[in-house]
Amino acid sequence: xxxxxxxxxxxxxxxxxxxxxxxxxxxxxxxxxxxxxxxxxxxxxxxxxxxxxxxxxxxxxxxxxxxxxxxxxxxxxxxxxxxxxxxxxxxxxxxxxxxxxxxxxxxxxxxxxxxxxxxxxxxxxxxxxxxxxxxxxxxxxxxxxxxxxxxxxxxxxxxxxxxxxxxxxxxxx
Numbered sequence: 001x002x003x004x005x006x007x008x009x010x011x012x013x014x015x016x017x018x019x020x021x022x023x024x025x026x027x028x029x030x031x032x033x034x035x036x037x038x039x040x041x042x043x044x045x046x047x048x049x050x051x052x053x054x055x056x057x058x059x060x061x062x063x064x065x066x067x068x069x070x071x072x073x074x075x076x077x078x079x080x081x082x083x084x085x086x087x088x089x090x091x092x093x094x095x096x097x098x099x100x101x102x103x104x105x106x107x108x109x110x111x112x113x114x115x116x117x118x119x120x121x122x123x124x125x126x127x128x129x130x131x132x133x134x135x136x137x138x139x140x141x142x143x144x145x146x147x148x149x150x151x152x153x154x155x156x157x158x159x160x161x162x163x164x165x166x167x168x169x170x171x172x173x
Contacts, residue, residue, distance in 0.1 A: 012036075016043050059119035061093040064126045066105045067164050089163065090117060097163055107131040114138070 015025050022036040029036070070084035088110055090098045098117055102109045110131050115138070118124075122139040126132040135141040 012039060013043075016040060055098070055117065057117055057119045058090060058092040058096060058098070059122050060095075061123045061125065062118055063091040063093065064110075064114065064124060064132065065089055065164070066102065066110070066129075088113060090114070091163060105129065105131060107134070 011029065015028070022033050022040060025036050026033040066086060066088045068084040068086055086102050086105060088100045088102045100113055111134070114135070120138050124132070124135045124139060124141045125144055126135065126141070128143050132141070
């Protein structure tokens with residue numbers, strides 16, 4: 001099948017929607033893995049730009065958290081590692097997930113997103129990171145403390161932790 005064949009070009013959307021990773025798709029179509037990754041990236045940007053225009057502010061019970069995304073690299077791990085993309089996430093329980101790339105996990109970067117995309121008087125569930133300390137002014141704020149990786153008490157942010165796990169292990173390129 002030649003590269004000019006329209007058959008495989010139309011299949012990109014299908015493979016993208018099915019979640020087929022680029023490294024597997026390169027065996028199905030006559031395009032390099034790098035080309036497929038680029039195409040997937042363009043699709044994600046288009047979807048994001050379309051959806052961000054139609055967003056309404058979240059309300060109710062909202063979980064907030066941040067994490068780092070990147071491939072495996074030798075050297076330092078965690079928050080001090082270089083070459084990683086920080087992503088902030090808001091999850092309305094039993095509802096919508098919003099993710100935003102951020103430059104840092106400080107109050108300066110997180111609070112404007114929270115103010116813009118959540119309604120006042122919401123119930124916020126967060127970890128004990130200091131950037132969330134002033135959320136009790138905007139609404140109710142529950143700080144979920146963990147002991148050995150497990151939440152203490154009845155409150156949790158398990159929905160969002162599950163989302164991060166899914167995103168990191170299954171939504172890779």
